[in-house]
Amino acid sequence: MDSSNRRQHDDDVPLIFERSAPGAKAVDLPELDVPETPLPDAVISDQPLDLPEVGPLDLVRHYTHLAARNFSVDGNFYPLGSCTMKFNPPINEAVASWPAFIDVHPLQPDEDVQGTLALLYELRNWLAEIAGLDEVCLQPCAGAHGEYTALKMIRAYFTDPKAGNAPQRRVVLAPDTAHGTNLASCTMCGANVVTVASKDGLVDLDDLRRLVNDETAAMMITNPNTSGQFDGQIGDIADILHAAGALLYLDGANMNAIVGVSRPGDFGVDIMHYNTHKTFSTPHGCGGPGAGPIAVRQFLRAYLPVPQVEMRGNRSNPVYYLDYDRPQSIGRVRSFFGQFGVLLRCWAYIAACGPDGLRDVAHTAVLNANYLATLMHDRFELPYFDPGQKRFCAHEYVSVPKTLLAQGVTLIDIAKRLIDFGIHPPTMHWPVHDCLMIEPTETESKATLDRFAQVMLTIAEEIRSDANHLRQAPHKAPVARLDEVAAARVPVLTVAPS
Amino acid sequence: MGNCCHGRRGQTQIRSPAVNYVQITEEQRLQMLDRIGVDSVDQLYATLPPQCLLGHPLDLPPAQSELQLQNSLHRLGAANRPAGSPDLACFLGAGAYDHFIPATVNSLTAKGEFVTAYTPYQAEASQGALQAFFEFQTQIARLTGLDVANASLYEGATAVAEAVLMAISVSARRHVLVGETLHPHYRQVLESYLSDLPAELVPLAQTGGRIDEQTVRDALDGDTACLVIQSPNVYGQIEDWSALFAAAHKQDRTLTIAVPNPIACALLKRPGDCGADIAAGEGQPLGIPLQYGGPYLGLFAARRHLMRKLPGRLVGQTVDGDGRRGFCLTLQTREQHIRGAKATSNVCTNQGLLALRATVYLSAMGKQGLRDAALQCYHKAHYAASKITALDGYQLAHDGPFFHEFMVDCPVYAQSIIDAGRQRDIAPGIDCAKLGIGNENQLLIAVTEKRTAGQIDQLCALLQETNC
Numbered sequence: 014m015d016s017s018n019r020r021q022h023d024d025d026v027p028l029i030f031e032r033s034a035p036g037a038k039a040v041d042l043p044e045l046d047v048p049e050t051p052l053p054d055a056v057i058s059d060q061p062l063d064l065p066e067v068g069p070l071d072l073v074r075h076y077t078h079l080a081a082r083n084f085s086v087d088g089n090f091y092p093l094g095s096c097t098m099k100f101n102p103p104i105n106e107a108v109a110s111w112p113a114f115i116d117v118h119p120l121q122p123d124e125d126v127q128g129t130l131a132l133l134y135e136l137r138n139w140l141a142e143i144a145g146l147d148e149v150c151l152q153p154c155a156g157a158h159g160e161y162t163a164l165k166m167i168r169a170y171f172t173d174p175k176a177g178n179a180p181q182r183r184v185v186l187a188p189d190t191a192h193g194t195n196l197a198s199c200t201m202c203g204a205n206v207v208t209v210a211s212k213d214g215l216v217d218l219d220d221l222r223r224l225v226n227d228e229t230a231a232m233m234i235t236n237p238n239t240s241g242q243f244d245g246q247i248g249d250i251a252d253i254l255h256a257a258g259a260l261l262y263l264d265g266a267n268m269n270a271i272v273g274v275s276r277p278g279d280f281g282v283d284i285m286h287y288n289t290h291k292t293f294s295t296p297h298g299c300g301g302p303g304a305g306p307i308a309v310r311q312f313l314r315a316y317l318p319v320p321q322v323e324m325r326g327n328r329s330n331p332v333y334y335l336d337y338d339r340p341q342s343i344g345r346v347r348s349f350f351g352q353f354g355v356l357l358r359c360w361a362y363i364a365a366c367g368p369d370g371l372r373d374v375a376h377t378a379v380l381n382a383n384y385l386a387t388l389m390h391d392r393f394e395l396p397y398f399d400p401g402q403k404r405f406c407a408h409e410y411v412s413v414p415k416t417l418l419a420q421g422v423t424l425i426d427i428a429k430r431l432i433d434f435g436i437h438p439p440t441m442h443w444p445v446h447d448c449l450m451i452e453p454t455e456t457e458s459k460a461t462l463d464r465f466a467q468v469m470l471t472i473a474e475e476i477r478s479d480a481n482h483l484r485q486a487p488h489k490a491p492v493a494r495l496d497e498v499a500a501a502r503v504p505v506l507t508v509a510p511s
Numbered sequence: 512m513g514n515c516c517h518g519r520r521g522q523t524q525i526r527s528p529a530v531n532y533v534q535i536t537e538e539q540r541l542q543m544l545d546r547i548g549v550d551s552v553d554q555l556y557a558t559l560p561p562q563c564l565l566g567h568p569l570d571l572p573p574a575q576s577e578l579q580l581q582n583s584l585h586r587l588g589a590a591n592r593p594a595g596s597p598d599l600a601c602f603l604g605a606g607a608y609d610h611f612i613p614a615t616v617n618s619l620t621a622k623g624e625f626v627t628a629y630t631p632y633q634a635e636a637s638q639g640a641l642q643a644f645f646e647f648q649t650q651i652a653r654l655t656g657l658d659v660a661n662a663s664l665y666e667g668a669t670a671v672a673e674a675v676l677m678a679i680s681v682s683a684r685r686h687v688l689v690g691e692t693l694h695p696h697y698r699q700v701l702e703s704y705l706s707d708l709p710a711e712l713v714p715l716a717q718t719g720g721r722i723d724e725q726t727v728r729d730a731l732d733g734d735t736a737c738l739v740i741q742s743p744n745v746y747g748q749i750e751d752w753s754a755l756f757a758a759a760h761k762q763d764r765t766l767t768i769a770v771p772n773p774i775a776c777a778l779l780k781r782p783g784d785c786g787a788d789i790a791a792g793e794g795q796p797l798g799i800p801l802q803y804g805g806p807y808l809g810l811f812a813a814r815r816h817l818m819r820k821l822p823g824r825l826v827g828q829t830v831d832g833d834g835r836r837g838f839c840l841t842l843q844t845r846e847q848h849i850r851g852a853k854a855t856s857n858v859c860t861n862q863g864l865l866a867l868r869a870t871v872y873l874s875a876m877g878k879q880g881l882r883d884a885a886l887q888c889y890h891k892a893h894y895a896a897s898k899i900t901a902l903d904g905y906q907l908a909h910d911g912p913f914f915h916e917f918m919v920d921c922p923v924y925a926q927s928i929i930d931a932g933r934q935r936d937i938a939p940g941i942d943c944a945k946l947g948i949g950n951e952n953q954l955l956i957a958v959t960e961k962r963t964a965g966q967i968d969q970l971c972a973l974l975q976e977t978n979c
Contacts (some may be wrong), residue, residue, distance in 0.1 A: 296864075501844075
């Protein structure tokens with residue numbers, strides 16, 4: 014142990030329950046201004062409700078202290094591959110808190126919520142245009158929920174005797190680099206997943222041809238793919254599936270590389286989901302909320318979930334309404350309408366960017382990733398990046414730093430050491446083992462990219478000169494490295510009762 | 512890429528309107544291209560076949576500056592008549608309730624350190640979020656009277672669907688008994704979730720607005736995976752969970768799923784007290800604005816023996832290298848990013864920031880505040896119900912115990928009362944026919960702690976005068 018390198022970590026922040034003092038309170042309600050009604054004993058709880066009792070300052074200080082123990086895009090470079098941790102404009106947070114929007118009840122009559130419906134209708138059409146597809150459903154709560162919704166629709170299409178008419182099509186193909194959600198969503202929809210092999214990080218077309226048959230419902234693909242490459246075979250992939258009567262599904266996780274540049278509908282996609290919390294800058298909020306709108310081609314429209322936001326009348330005097338009259342719909346996928354507060358931010362982002370701005374987002378995301386990859390690739394092997402051979406990455410890239418790892422450190426050591434430099438570690442061990450997946454996004458400045466490259470080179474140097482320092486990282490975080498194995502062995506998921 | 516005007520060397524151009532969000536200057540862009548060794552960004556897209564490229568700009572409105580954006584959204588907002596506004600008296604419920612939200616909840620959860628962070632996979636860089644979610648899990652477990660809770664799901668209906676999928680998996684059975692007193696949206700989501708799986712939805716008919724113990728006994732068989740009962744149910748009635756769940760447990764392996772209202776849990780017997788194995792439902796009442804139905808908060812709690820089958824993320828307590836307490840995501844082998852097709856659920860992105868809102872809300876309201884809010888809901892709703900039933904032609908549709916919501920048989924169309932309310936700044940309730948839970952003369956009325964005696968009296972005056 015190199016004790017000279019150990020640092021003082023922060024003092025523990027007590028749990029809110031440990032700050033509790035009997036009788037303390039942070040808020041008051043007005044006195045009851047109606048007569049009391051006797052409580053029916055049979056249904057009233059006789060158990061004490063063990064919630065914290067804290068005063069107003071302790072309450073504010075507690076969560077302020079917790080905030081200080083969190084990395085965020087606002088405070089830190091966050092090159093987390095496949096997560097698109099871009100800047101979240103404060104204007105979007107501001108407008109999303111306006112009473113005109115947040116005080117609207119979901120079951121108010123349509124005539125009372127024309128502003129909300131107009132916004133949703135407009136967003137629906139914008140997202141269809143960006144996808145190059147015919148109709149959008151805004152309801153899904155997140156990307157995985159969009160996948161679920163889309164797979165239900167594909168099933169409805171194939172079980173419709175007047176449409177797909179091929180109920181035996183229950184197999185969904187997915188590349189071996191697919192997001193885990195793709196596979197789990199198939200299971201939830203009763204579909205069987207078959208994995209398609211990759212060749213040099215792209216779909217192996219021969220394997221795809223071998224696997225496609227009259228039981229194939231669809232293939233789920235991410236393009237640019239999960240290793241950060243545009244799969245230029247996408248047209249061939251679409252042709253192979255369509256010739257066999259199957260559909261092409263796009264996981265839109267990586268739309269940030271192509272928004273405004275290339276449209277899924279133009280490269281053969283039949284149905285897709287967006288992640289608004291990636292492409293359209295709705296904030297990640299420590300893990301959510303997101304929204305996962307789906308876009309579909311004409312022949313799938315009838316199966317979209319209810320309700321759909323529609324317009325009648327003409328453009329000069331429009332009336333917006335929720336349409337439930339969709340007899341072939343897969344039904345409801347959630348209560349009420351959707352993640353309105355998230356969709357509002359998405360609307361604001363697209364409105365602020367405009368068509369040229371959106372294309373600039375994609376161009377700069379790709380530029381930043383390629384620039385950073387160029388700065389790193391001397392010391393960190395980048396298997397799919399070779400500018401000399403005109404082989405570039407999309408908006409993110411994979412590094413498999415074999416030479417560095419051969420010197421006796423692990424990927425985790427590198428990741429945890431980055432925390433000491435105030436940088437959130439990249440995605441690790443995905444889509445392949447022992448890799449870093451780096452996505453800088455378009456919103457970072459050149460200075461930030463230069464610094465990250467410098468830090469990575471510094472760490473590479475440290476691996477040679479002081480590997481122990483890495484193995485004990487992080488040194489400057491609120492806690493030292495945590496024992497995640499122990500956490501899973503005997504799970505403690507709640508505070509023991511006081 | 513012929514349509515592209517960015518990044519060509521030596522070419523002057525007007526900066527993109529997204530200037531606020533993209534910080535790379537034109538000069539830097541050229542330096543970066545030079546370092547990469549290409550002439551233009553187009554070359555970085557070389558692997559995309561030309562036919563995949565969009566030959567023209569997207570057909571979207573031109574970019575708006577921040578000031579223009581504020582103005583456009585102000586115009587859209589002005590076309591709304593928000594029922595939860597302080598200018599109105601809101602008696603709307605049916606799964607989304609107008610409760611008091613302390614300002615502390617808004618200010619603390621608006622912190623960029625929380626808003627702009629990702630899922631706390633890197634524990635040492637995410638102790639703030641992880642500790643808050645650990646507190647959330649504890650609060651939800653205590654509120655529901657169960658042992659463990661997850662770190663959130665999307666919203667109420669999908670949380671119930673996840674509970675049912677879990678019960679089917681744990682019990683290895685197919686029949687899902689669902690009281691028809693469950694919110695219709697939740698029932699419809701369940702129908703959709705189960706439609707392509709080897710499972711069968713068995714609806715249980717209501718008797719007087721509640722589910723009868725005998726109805727459960729009659730429907731129960733050796734293939735019953737679970738029983739789902741909401742209480743207070745969609746009519747506002749309090750179900751007898753204890754009796755219904757005891758009846759269901761006569762079949763071993765059958766799981767009982769309670770769909771609670773979290774505010775009611777501060778006053779009424781909790782799911783865990785009544786024999787529920789799982790509690791799943793909507794967390795919106797816990798400090799989350801109405802915001803047209805979302806984002807809300809899916810709550811999910813269960814007994815400890817079901818812990819390894821839970822959907823979604825879990826935060827666990829552990830220690831760091833110095834023996835200090837810390838928190839990390841745990842039991843991740845249940846989840847899709849590790850387990851793929853065999854995961855307990857496909858959920859990845861959850862409702863982290865809303866879980867944080869609920870945590871701060873519950874900490875702010877505290878032991879006494881939450882109970883006071885629940886008591887005020889109860890007393891004000893009962894005061895309103897007694898005044899309304901004293902009016903000519905109005906009576907309660909059900910005679911069982913209720914919490915803060917009740918259905919009223921009206922002498923006129925519910926819609927005409929709603930229309931008349933618009934003139935008086937009262938949102939008097941929900942048209943039961945439209946929601947699919949009653950006829951067009953029935954109004955569903957919710958009364959939270961926010962309503963005043965004066966507003967309740969105004970509601971009664973509205974009903975009285977719409978009595979013909």
